[in-house]
Amino acid sequence: MSDKIKVIDLFSGCGGLSYGFAKAGYEVVLGIDNWKDAIMTFEHNHKQAKGIVADLSIERPKEISERTKTKKADIIIGGPPCQGFSIAGKRQVEDERNKLYKAFVDFVKYFNPKAFVMENVPNIVSMGNGIVKENILADFRKLGYFVTYKILMSSDFGVPQNRKRAVFVGLKNNKEFIFPVPTQKNRYNAADAISDLPEYSLNDGSEYSEAPKSFYQKFIRRNSSGVFNHEITNHSEQTVDIVSLVPDGGNYKDLPAKLQKTRKVNIAWTRLSSKRPSFTIDTGHRHHFHYRFNRVPTVRESARIQSFPDEFIFLGSKTSQYKQVGNAVPPLLAKVLAETLKKYL
Numbered sequence: 001m002s003d004k005i006k007v008i009d010l011f012s013g014c015g016g017l018s019y020g021f022a023k024a025g026y027e028v029v030l031g032i033d034n035w036k037d038a039i040m041t042f043e044h045n046h047k048q049a050k051g052i053v054a055d056l057s058i059e060r061p062k063e064i065s066e067r068t069k070t071k072k073a074d075i076i077i078g079g080p081p082c083q084g085f086s087i088a089g090k091r092q093v094e095d096e097r098n099k100l101y102k103a104f105v106d107f108v109k110y111f112n113p114k115a116f117v118m119e120n121v122p123n124i125v126s127m128g129n130g131i132v133k134e135n136i137l138a139d140f141r142k143l144g145y146f147v148t149y150k151i152l153m154s155s156d157f158g159v160p161q162n163r164k165r166a167v168f169v170g171l172k173n174n175k176e177f178i179f180p181v182p183t184q185k186n187r188y189n190a191a192d193a194i195s196d197l198p199e200y201s202l203n204d205g206s207e208y209s210e211a212p213k214s215f216y217q218k219f220i221r222r223n224s225s226g227v228f229n230h231e232i233t234n235h236s237e238q239t240v241d242i243v244s245l246v247p248d249g250g251n252y253k254d255l256p257a258k259l260q261k262t263r264k265v266n267i268a269w270t271r272l273s274s275k276r277p278s279f280t281i282d283t284g285h286r287h288h289f290h291y292r293f294n295r296v297p298t299v300r301e302s303a304r305i306q307s308f309p310d311e312f313i314f315l316g317s318k319t320s321q322y323k324q325v326g327n328a329v330p331p332l333l334a335k336v337l338a339e340t341l342k343k344y345l
Contacts, residue, residue: 005345008032008070008111010056010078010104014041014324017077017119019312020334022046024342030070032056037316038324045312056080057099061110073111074345079119079329080104105139108170114345115171116140117337119329122151122164136168145170148177152333155277156182159307159330160193160216163280167337171344180340190291191274192216194301199293202230204313224310229299229321233286240294242269248291249273263287272297278305283326299325307332 004027009018012031015038022028028049031042036053043051050068065071080100108116118136125133133149140147147170154163157180169177192214202209205226212218235243242262245255252260252269263269265287272278272291279288281302290297297305299314299321307330314321 005074005342006072007075007077008073008107008113010076010107011080011100012042012051012078013038013327014314015046015051016306016308016328016331017079017117017334018042018046018049019308020329020331020336021075021077021338023331023335024338026075026338029073030064030068032064037320038327040315041313041321041324044315056103061103061107064107065110073107073113075115075117075341076104076108076111076113077117077119078104101136105143108140108145109143112143112172114173115169115177115341116145117341118168118170119165120168122166124166125149125151140168140170143170145172146174146176148179150179152179152337153182154307154330154333155187156184157330157336158184158188158216158332159277159305160188160190161278161281161305161307161330162276163306163330165329165333169337169341173344175344177341177344180336183336187277188214188216189274189276190272190278190305193220193278193304194290194297195274197227197230197298197301197304199232199295201232201298202227204228206230219309220304220307221310227300227310228313229303230301231318232298233296233318235295243271243289243294246271246289249275281305281326283323302326306330 007021007026007028009031012018012033015031018028018031028046031049031051032054033039034055039051039053052068137147147168149168151164151166154161171177193216195213196210196217198209207226212221242259246269247254248271250271268287271289274291286296302325306325306328314324
């Protein structure tokens with residue numbers, strides 16, 4: 001029997017949060033998501049874990065426990081969608097859309113873990129003048145957890161991306177979790193992350209075309225046999241012509257007036273900056289471009305910016321892979337949290 005700390009990842013997606021926990025020495029036993037592609041990627045990269053496709057608004061913890069033969073969880077982690085938390089302020093606990101959040105609470109109640117880690121969008125803390133946050137704290141306090149929360153900036157912890165996440169940590173032993181302090185004085189920028197990857201596509205498993213150019217690249221490449229998920233997007237001639245007018249770190253405001261409205265969203269024609277951490281990587285909607293090349297970043301480049309190591313391989317269609325990357329929690333941020341949490345268990 002393994003004496004490692006056992007983790008269940010709810011709403012796991014492809015497994016960014018649990019990958020960080022695995023790298024910190026935890027044993028991820030189960031990942032659950034309702035999206036098959038994400039679970040395929042999860043299982044491919046979490047060899048010891050079981051991944052299952054399940055709708056947690058319907059399936060109860062007891063059913064999942066029996067179906068997967070999972071009897072024990074020391075920690076439950078995950079990011080339940082919280083659409084039912086009204087920004088207007090009044091949270092309807094029985095709102096249909098809150099079923100997924102309530103499923104997370106139910107899993108914690110059923111498995112009674114030593115701790116839980118729940119992450120979400122940063123504005124969950126301020127929604128409804130704090131009513132949502134207070135309800136979350138109250139729900140878990142009723143189950144006997146001492147809960148603390150904080151909004152963390154990923155670039156403070158070695159991720160080359162300014163991505164904020166709200167994190168709630170609950171401990172059963174009546175201890176207060178003190179969040180990690182930033183580990184990164186000099187934040188990694190987009191060039192630190194991806195400058196060694198070429199302008200053109202590489203077949204999966206290809207050798208690297210260049211030596212690593214930064215400490216971050218050495219770190220992110222260290223266990224990989226080659227490059228995967230580096231297939232470029234071919235844009236129209238017009239798109240290439242327009243984006244070629246935008247400088248490194250620039251956006252639509254750098255274009256001639258007649259071109260500024262060619263796309264109707266204010267994030268359109270935005271280039272990464274080679275000198276700063278990336279903006280938040282999203283699920284692949286083709287408005288953000290490489291700081292140098294006249295194309296959007298590849299899945300691998302996006303994954304690097306999310307701090308996925310090159311050994312982590314994404315499965316499914318290219319569109320699906322982009323979505324998996326964009327939905328994930330940066331593994332490096334997760335690892336720092338997991339290492340800090342160990343001290344309390």
